Amino acid sequence: MENDTKLGKSKLSLKQGDIWFGKEVESVHVRGSDYIIYTMVGDDHCSWYYELKDERIDEALRVLNESQVKISYKFRGVVSGVISRLILNAVRTIFGERENKDAIASAIIALEQKIDLLVGVKVVIAQNEKFKVWMTEDNRIVHHVKKAFMTPEVGEAVKEFKILESFAIAMLPLKNHSLFFRRLAAAFAGRLESANDPLISGVFEELRLYVNKTVENGLKVRYLSIAFLITFIIVGLTFLIHRSHFFSGFLQQAIVAVSGGVLGAFISVLERSKNIIISEHETDALIFMQCVVRVFLGGVFGLILVSAVVSGVAFTLFSHSSAAMLLLGVVSGFSERLIPELIQGISMHGDKQEP
Numbered sequence: 001m002e003n004d005t006k007l008g009k010s011k012l013s014l015k016q017g018d019i020w021f022g023k024e025v026e027s028v029h030v031r032g033s034d035y036i037i038y039t040m041v042g043d044d045h046c047s048w049y050y051e052l053k054d055e056r057i058d059e060a061l062r063v064l065n066e067s068q069v070k071i072s073y074k075f076r077g078v079v080s081g082v083i084s085r086l087i088l089n090a091v092r093t094i095f096g097e098r099e100n101k102d103a104i105a106s107a108i109i110a111l112e113q114k115i116d117l118l119v120g121v122k123v124v125i126a127q128n129e130k131f132k133v134w135m136t137e138d139n140r141i142v143h144h145v146k147k148a149f150m151t152p153e154v155g156e157a158v159k160e161f162k163i164l165e166s167f168a169i170a171m172l173p174l175k176n177h178s179l180f181f182r183r184l185a186a187a188f189a190g191r192l193e194s195a196n197d198p199l200i201s202g203v204f205e206e207l208r209l210y211v212n213k214t215v216e217n218g219l220k221v222r223y224l225s226i227a228f229l230i231t232f233i234i235v236g237l238t239f240l241i242h243r244s245h246f247f248s249g250f251l252q253q254a255i256v257a258v259s260g261g262v263l264g265a266f267i268s269v270l271e272r273s274k275n276i277i278i279s280e281h282e283t284d285a286l287i288f289m290q291c292v293v294r295v296f297l298g299g300v301f302g303l304i305l306v307s308a309v310v311s312g313v314a315f316t317l318f319s320h321s322s323a324a325m326l327l328l329g330v331v332s333g334f335s336e337r338l339i340p341e342l343i344q345g346i347s348m349h350g351d352k353q354e355p
Contacts, residue, residue, distance in 0.1 A: 010047045012036050023196020026148070029088060035095045037088070041148065042129045044079035045087045050095065060094045060104045067112055076121045078134050080144050083118070123182075126189035139177050141165060141185045149317040157191040160204050167208065170217050180214075207316060214291050219287060224273060226291040231266040234299065235259050254306050256322050261302020265295050268334045287333065298333030305332040305339060314342060 011020075012037055012077035018025045023040045030037040035050035045068075064087075071083060094108035119136040126133045134142055136221040141161075145154060161184070168180055178351065187203040241247065247255065269291075305328050308314045315328060330341050 010153050012051070014038055014049075026121070030092055030095070032095060034128045037091055037095065041146070045084040046091055048091055048095070048219035054098060056101065056104070057094060057098055060108065063108050064090055064094065064111075067115065068109065070112070071115055074118075074120045076124055076134075078121050078124055078127060078132050078144075080132075080142060082114070088116055125182075125185040126193070126209075131189075133185055133192070135181065135185055139181050141181055141188065143188065143192070153273075154192060157188070157318040161188045161191070164204055164208055164211075168211050171211055173214075173218060176214060180207070180210070183210075220273065223287050223291060224269065226288055227266055227269045227295060230291060231262055234262045234295065247329070250310055253310065253325050254303055256325045257302040257329035257332075258299045259302070260326040260331075261298040261300070261305070262295055263298075263335035264302070264330035264335075265298025265332025266333075267330070268298075268336070269294060271334075297336075301339040302329035304343070305329060308342060 012034070013022060014025050014028060016025055016027055021039070023042065026039045026041045028036065029046060032050075034052040035048060037046050037048045039046050043316060048061075048104045065088075068087070071079065074082065090107045090111045094104050097103040119138050119140070122133045122135045122137045122139070124132070125141075129146070131143060131145040136142060136307075143158070143161075143171065145158070151319075165181075165184065168177075168184065172180055172274075184207055187207060190203065203218070238255050242255050242259070245252075305315070309325070309328065
């Protein structure tokens, strides 16, 4: 590498790898007869130098600097690769089209218009000489890693981050996005800083588990809410019918038992809700049908039980009390094995009696 003294004769001779006032030249973009556009290691965007002073270039660069102030304010000093390329294209036009006033004006206007279209920075998560991680105002995570620090480990970290980010966008409810993506951005910054640390790499897995549990808990809430609504409607209707005395005899007892069966099924759902495992890939329609089927089976079990009592097949001691019939209905709905085992027992007894 050449030192500052040798390069002091002419800055136009700068090349990649040279040291200029303690900083290394990362790349030279354009070199003209009287100007050079280059980037120093650690800088966010390009720099330039020119020897033959020109009022048109001075004015264009003054306007460009005003745009950079606006950029710094909107993006809180964090400049992405996209913005860097926009600035570089504008500088190239200023020097390359110095005789074309309209081209220079159009390039600066185009830069400002594109900057206005970009979403501003909401918060800077991490920023150093190696990388930057920030969140935009629409809760997107953006990162920029210097080429000199782009290692296979860093590339793997970026890949894991993109996969988890896409998964979270697809699965998480919008109300959870802001908090989750702040956590993800912080984890991603730590992963970039210590790409080889196994403890840091495990953070992504913890966040993936958080997404799974959040989605699963949301589905559980909907599952229990639907079960409660269906139970409330069925029990309410059966109570009104029972109070109206529209039916009598077996039908009146059947209404009580069905109501008890539905209540028993709902109690079973609540009692086992901690152990319910719902895949995040299940649809709302499937969850709704699971609720309907579970509550419906409770009612059916209650109906079968009252039939067994009235016919004298089983539980005949409970045949004279509506309260006892309700209790039996609750038990039949709560226990998923009681009625199937009763049916199986009746079937086996019938087989034994065949000649």
